[in-house]
Amino acid sequence: MILTILRILYLRLRNNPAELLLVFVMPIIFFSIFAGIFSNGIATGSDKKLRVGWISSHPTALALELRQFLDSNSLLECMSLEPEDNPEGIEETVMAGRITEAQRSGKYDLIVKLSAESADDRTSAKRPTFAGVRLVTDGQNPMAIAMVTAILRSFFAQKEASAAASGLIGTQSIQAPPGEFSDSGAVGYSTWTEAPEQPPGTSVSGKAAAPSDLYRANQGSDWIQTDPDGIHTINGISIVPKRWAIEPRTKSDSAVLDFEPVLPEKLVGNKSEDLDIVVENPQAASQKNPRIAMYAAGIAVLFLLFSATGNAAALLEEAESGTLDRILVSKASLFQIVAGKWLGILLLGCLQISVMFLWAEAIFSIQLFEHLDGFCVMTFSTAAATASFAMLLATICKSRTQLNALSVVIILSMSAVGGSMIPRFAMSDRMKDIGKWTFNAWALDGYQKVFWFQSPVSSLQSEVTVLLGSSLLLGLVTLFLSGRWKRGSF
């Protein structure tokens, strides 16, 4: 008997392709989607570079150098936010505007901002403090802050070390016979001592020269080199960061006795670690819980798709029971029936999303009412697209069972790729592009603009166009295909 029961189970499964699809194909589809996402962005980071926006108030040498350093880093994709022609520098207000615009584009994990304070150091005689370096984040990618901070510290540490080494060598060269440096290949020495590009007010002679001045003076010379890993070498001898530097055991046993004022300890010091890197999050200043709003949107869109499809399935039930025939024989036209169903799903969808966000507002304070206009626009657009999509699925499918199987596969796939399950910012570019074929992605991007970037409604143009456009298109296709209800071909 048990075998017979087992056989019934097997036969029913075999005779039901939709169920087979759910049992066997669905896990494979999902595995592939998640494998695609994780292998292309989240887990390995194989093709996921941090996208760093760059903006500096003045086009200084220091800024340029830092920019080049960031450019050379294989972990970063550095893009300038500066206007093409800014010889006089950029005003703070312009910078702020450009940063806001860049953040709203959603293209950047982080923005490095060099303010006037740090730029001014270029011309000062004092040692650069590099104060005023600001990392502007939208809070989406906390890892980006840590990574870029570390990279910046490394830059400044190497710079300190290079400067220290330059000072060391410069002092030694003044006191030692020239032949010594010639032997060691320090051919650039004379070049920098006579450097015409010496900044005014600086001295390169002996101890009077500050390490940074020495470094700057030697920027054009070929005996200080930086390899791709950012390690500076002088005549092939690498200058290690401070933490790995070996302190001379005694003053007497070293030729650097005379270098006392510029001992490595002092030169390199602890300055890079004291570096003042300020992290700014403009959204956080006026937004309490943007991340929760994103979760609410992700979940809402996912369940909206399911509920819309479930409601559209009523059309199939009506067709199967003959209720649709009865309605078609009544005064209602096919257009009115389809439009009525669509409108019902749309209104229910709007209500569903609203309830979700109201709950999020009540519990997590997502500041719904401060973004009510954007929320209404996005909710209507999303619900409209979802309603058309659900109606089309119901029109294509021949039975409720078929619709259930198909909708589960499509909706879960769309939600996985579109960002309802995994944040889109964590996806690779390719996955993000693929996600653009889903409603979820456009809806989430729109909600992100509203709640996270606090963009105005006008900035939702692309999302609204795509969602309402696809709603119209799918709606027209649904109307065209729904003629089959009248032909009785179901």
Added chain:
Amino acid sequence: MTDAPARSVAPVLTLNNIRKKYRGREALKGISLQLYPGELLGFFGPNGAGKTTMIRCICGLLKPDSGKITMGFADDDPANPERLGLVPQNLAVYPDLTVQQNLEVFGRLEGVAGKYLKSRIAEVLEWAALQDRTRSLAKTLSGGMQRRLNIACSVLHHPSILLLDEPTVGVDPQSRERIYAMLEELADQGAAVLITTHQLEEVETRCDRIVVMDHGRIVADGTLSDLVQQTIGRSHRVILRFDRPYPTPIQWFVFDDDKTSATCSLESMKELPQVLAVLNQLGQQPSRIDVRSYGLQDVFLELTGRSLRE
């Protein structure tokens, strides 16, 4: 097919040589039919005969390939049948709505609204004997009640033509009786009622006229006695059954293959005494003698054969 008897009133529905190919085969092969006000027409045919296709054509759900469908009332466009009512074979009501709510929504869909809708709902509830169950969900009703509700939802707008597809499937005799009483009441009020069914007895006893359809054609049309006369030509039959095969032929009787049963058809009951006289002379008395009138079953089998259909 026979011509319908001459009527004094104009038909409310006329089908003239309707042809329709459906799903690759010719489902209707030149159907011509007239339906009159106050008539209860039983539409009878084996599965796959084309009954449902014909009903869908009448409703405007399918467009005939050729031929013409004419409605007797003002709006003769079948695609906009304001005064046409359809009762689908399945329970075409919303199971999760109450009786009252179902009547309301289907009334509105038929263009009935306001106070008139309320009064019509009250009338229809009484007509369908559902006035005590107005607040019950449709899914909680018994099979018979659901069938009555199914019909009730189609008559709120006073249709001139009511098309019913198997309206009494799966209901008990009491409910069936009630349903036919409802339909007869509608017909008495002047509505033309067309019923497709497999219930021979219902058609025989309750319908004014019977149409038999097979392979997309109407093969018989008339009252039961007309059909019997047209197809069999005799009114009654006498059936003899023997316990063992009867060895010799019997006058007027035709034996079956195993010689245990013999049948004699009579033009009228006046011939019965002569048959009984023959039986008195038999050497072996039959174990059973049946005298029966020919019915729709006989007509149907005579017309459509005994081979199994879809």
